[in-house]
Amino acid sequence: MAFEPTKQKYTGAIRQVTLGTGPKAVTVGGRSCFPFYTFEGSMPNAPRIAMEVWDKNPGDDWPAAAREPFADVLDDPAAWAKKCVEVYGAEMIALQTRSADPNADNRPAEEVAAVVKKVVDAVDVPVIVWGVANHEKDIEVMRLVAEQCSGKRLALAPVEEGDHKQIGASCMAYGHVVVASSPIDVNLAKQLNVLLGNLGVRDDNILIDPTTGALGYGLEYTYSVMERITQAALAQGDDKLANPIINNIGIEVWKTKEAGQSAEEAPELGDPKMRAIMMEAVTAVSFLLAGSDIVVLRHPETVKLVKGYIEKMMA
C-alpha cells in the first residue's frame, strides 16, 4: 500500500468575496486547505493579480524600469488602466490615489474622485481603490468615490481602525467591498473584522490587508502573520479571520533601494530591470504560498511570470 502522510484536519474554508460586476467580475477565496495544498482540500478560485495604476504621473517615484512599459499613458490614468487590461490582460486594476497625499500634491478630494470615476468607467474589470492611509483625506475621497461609483463593487483600501466607521459606512451604502487593514498582527486583524461586523458590514464584503512588507524589508513579518491568519481560519475555526487576503506588493517592492539602483550604482546586483522584476515576483510567490488571494503588482513582466506560476500551482 502506498504511503500516505497524515492529512491536516480543516475546520472551515475561506469565504468567497466577489469584486466588480458583469462578465468580468472576479471571485476570490473559497479555499478549504492551506495555499495550494490541493491534495487534501479544494481551491475553487485561483489567486488573482491586480495591476497597479497611479492617479498621477509617478515621475521619479518609480524607477525607469517600472515607467518604461507605461511611458505613453503615465499622464492619463484611464488610458493607463485600459492599457493594463487590453495589452497586459489585467483581470483587475488597483488604482492608488497618490495625488491625494496631504504631504505631497494634496489634490482636492473632488478632483481625486473624478479621476477614479474615469478609470472605473474606462475598464470592465474590477477596480480596487487604494488611498494614502491618511484618515481624514481617505474618508473624504472614499465617500465621493463610493457614491459616484455606486453599485460597481469596488474594493476600497486601506480601511483602518481609525476610519473604519466612515469608509465602512460608505461601502455599505453603495455596495462596495472593504479592505480591512491592520498593522501585521493577527489579533488586530481579527478585531477590525469584528468592528466592521458590528458596524453592519457583511462578512463576504471584507478582504484582509495584513500590511505588506517587501522582500528584504519585513517580508517575513507579513509572511508569518498571513500563515497565522490562514491557520486560525482553516484549522482553528476562527470564522472572523476566514476572509481572502490582499497584498499591495508593487508599491512596497519598487520603493526599496535595490529595486531602484542602476547598474552603475550596484554593478554587483546584475541587470537592474530584471533584479527589480524578480524582487517583485519573489515577494509575490512568497505571499501566494502564505495565503494571498489577490496580489497587486506593477511590472507587466512580473504579472506574466506570476500568472504562469499560479496556473502551474493550480494544476
Place this chain on the structure above:
Amino acid sequence: MGMTGIEIFKLLPKTNCGECGVSTCLAFAMNLAAGKAELASCPYVSEEAKKILAEQSAPPIRTVVIGTGNYATKVGGELVQFRHEKTFNNPTGLGCVISTDESDASIEGKLNRFKALQFERVGITMRPEFIAIQDKTNDPAKYKAFVEKIMGLTDAALILVSPNPDVMEAALSVAKDRKPLIYAVTMKNGPKMAPIAKKYECPVAIRSDGTLDTAMKITQNLTKMEIKDIVIDTGVRDLKTAFTHSVQIRRAALVDRQRALGFPTIVFANEMASTPEEEAIVAATFIAKYGGIVLLSDLQPHFVYPLLLQRLNIFTDPQRPMTAEPGVYPINNPNENSPILVTCNFSLTYFIVSGEIESSRQPAWLVVKDTEGLSVMTAWAAGKFSGEDVGAWIKKCGVLDKVKHKSVVIPGYAAAISGELEEELSGYNVVVGPREASQITKFLKAFTPQ
C-alpha cells in the same frame, strides 16, 4: 523526545534499584521523557534498549553537513512546518550546476559569479554555497579530471552528479576529503552505489522514481547499511507535484515521525523551468516550502540576490528581532556640514531609514542607537529611547567630532524626548524630523544644520 514515560519504562530493567538517583524505574522513565535525566545515569539499561531510545530521541529530520571548512554547509534539521511555531534552522542551500560539456568560458563565468555573490546584511553573510558537478562523459578518468579541475577553482560545497558507480568512485577518490554530496543512489544502481557512499563516508542523495514509496525503500536500504547522511530527491520535475511532495515529506517526518522520510531534500530548479526567471521562482517556492538544497542553472546576481534576501527573511528567527550594529553610519559621503540623524537599531528601521537617505542623495551621518531591536516608538514607550540615553550615546559614539554644526535630528515618533535631550546635549539644537521614513528626502532637501 517522541516517546512517553510509559513507553520508555517498558524498556528499563524495572528493578527499582535507585542508582539513577530516583527511587523507581518509572520515575526515571518520566524524567527521561521530560528531558530532565540522561539515560547514562542508569548503569543497567540493555544495549537493545539504548539503541531504541537513541533512535527515538534522534531529531525528526536529520541534519546533514556537506562540504568542508568555510563552506561546511548544514541542511535539514528542521523541527516545524511553519516558521512562527519556532524558527527554521538551516537555510536552504543554494547553488548552480556545472556540466562536463560546458565551455571553459561558461564554467569560469559561473565560478566568478559564485565568488562575487557575497553580501553582508545585519551581520549575516548572504551567499550561495553549492556547486554541483554533472557528468556527461560517463568516463571515470575524464570525470575525475574534471572534478579535480573544479576543486582547484572553488571552495564551494560540492555535489557530484552521476548515476554510474564507477564514475562516482573515480571522482570520490580525489574529492572525498571535501565531503561532497554523492548524487545519487537509485533503486537500480543501489547495490553498487550505496557501498561506495559507505566506503568514502560522504553524504549521499537518493533519487526516487517520482514516488515517496520508492524514496522510502531506498532510504531504508541505506539506513540498514548504517548510512545516515541522506538527502532525498523524489525524482519529480513537475512544480506542483514536487511542491506536494515537499509538504508531505516535511509533515511525514514531523507529524508521523516517519524515519524513512526524515531527511533534507534537494530540488533541481534548473530541470523544472524553461527560462531563468521561471527557474528563480521555482527556487523561491522551495526556499519557502522546505527545500534543503535548491540548484539553479546559473548564478546571475539579478536572480540570486532576490533569492538570498528571501532566504534571509524566511530563515530569520521570528522570536529574535534582527538588529543593526549600533554606531555612526556615513551615508553619501558626509562632511562636517552634513546633518546628524538618530534612529533605533531595529534592522528594518535601519534599512528603511538608510535606504531613504541614500536615495535622497543628500549626505548625512546616521547614528544608530541600541534599542535592543525595538522600533523607535516601542523603544521610546519602553524607556529605551529616553533623552538621557540618546544624549549619552550621541556623545559617546563620536559623531559630534565629525561635524562643525550644532544640530541633531531625532525621529518624529520620539518628539517627546527633545526637551530632555537638549538638556543632555547642552548647546545643541534638537530638531524633530519626520515620523515616516518616506518623508526623509523632502526633509533633508529643506534642512540645513545650524
